[in-house]
Amino acid sequence: MILFGIPTCDTCRKARKTLEAAGKMVEFRDVRAAPLTGAERATFLDSFGEALINKRSTSWRQLSEDARAAAPDALLAAHPTLMxxxxxxxxxxxxxxxxxxxxAVWLG
Structure with a gap:
């Protein structure tokens, strides 16, 4: 199992801790240090659509209107923390x- 996130995210830390306590082997992938590949972005966008972009984040609020108008794939490539x-x-x-x-999916 791979957890994609950033180490400073409280939700990522909570998920990882809970999964490991349940005996799950979790590989953590810091999307800042190792950004998503084009294929990974495409797969995630196919699975989640525009919900993959966190429009409530500080990163989103700091973007200009022109930058926000970019395609989700381009946004994630340029700003991995928008995920x-x-x-x-x-x-x-x-x-x-x-x-x-x-x-429920991961803990049964």
């Missing part, structure tokens, strides 16, 4: 965020 976090992936299964639905 809503965490994205959890195990094989072909993926979830976005750490709500009750995501917890």
């Amino acid at each position: 809503k976090r965490p994205v959890l992936q195990d094989g072909e299964q993926r979830t976005l965020g750490w709500d009750k639905a995501a917890q």
Whole structure:
């Protein structure tokens, strides 16, 4: 299982801690240090659509109107922290965020 996020994100830390306490092997991927590849962005956008862009984030609010008008793939390539976090992936299964639905998927 791979958890895509940033180390300073409280939700990512909470998800990782909960999953590891449940005995899950979690590989953490810092999207700042190792940005998503074009193929990963395409896969995530296919799975989650524009919900992958966190429009409530500080990063989003700091963008100009012109920058916000860019395609989601271009936005994520230029600003990896715009990604809503965490994205959890195990094989072909993926979830976005750490709500009750995501917890049910990963914790049973």
